[in-house]
Amino acid sequence: DGGITQSPKYLFRKEGQNVTLSCEQNLNHDAMYWYRQDPGQGLRLIYYSQIVNDFQKGDIAEGYSVSREKKESFPLTVTSAQKNPTAFYLCASSITQRGTDTQYFGPGTRLTVL
């Protein structure tokens, strides 16, 4: 069954701890993305990666880090430097179809920092 998986669905951490969110896709998509969503707001891009071993900062990269060692995986680390980490985190991957690239999203991870 193809798709994008994010784990865990809910995550709780103490303030000052780093935490890594998992994102895996078996769709053979080249590009992957991380977004953050706060209540009542749209999505904001944190990082994206067009190919393995390469990634770029999005609009709100401060306090986050990523790696892209495998095509299927794009983990996001929320560091203690992120001032307000409690949010809903969404991973996406994309494929080019009919001349444009469409992004498909995972189910999300809700992170709560206590």
Place this chain on the structure above:
Amino acid sequence: DAKTTQPPSMDCAEGRAANLPCNHSTISGNEYVYWYRQIHSQGPQYIIHGLKNNETNEMASLIITEDRKSSTLILPHATLRDTAVYYCIVREILAGNQFYFGTGTSLTVIP
């Protein structure tokens, strides 16, 4: 920044067609119109996209005006499971990075 304007909320009776409007008066020639929806606490779901011709798939139809300044997403027979926030997004061809999601339209399907 989002380049679209959508009504904040709409209601639709179950079984009726839901017509969700979107204004994108500053759209340029190389920008597509995308529609996604997000059910509470889930990831956004891709619905449909188009450039200038009307499009239809198993989920919905997309009607784009001739001047491309507005579009309408049509869910032909709304069900309770269609209750969600619907996002209209305009985006350059192969922009390579993000989709700018605004606040969308919260559609409530009423039994």
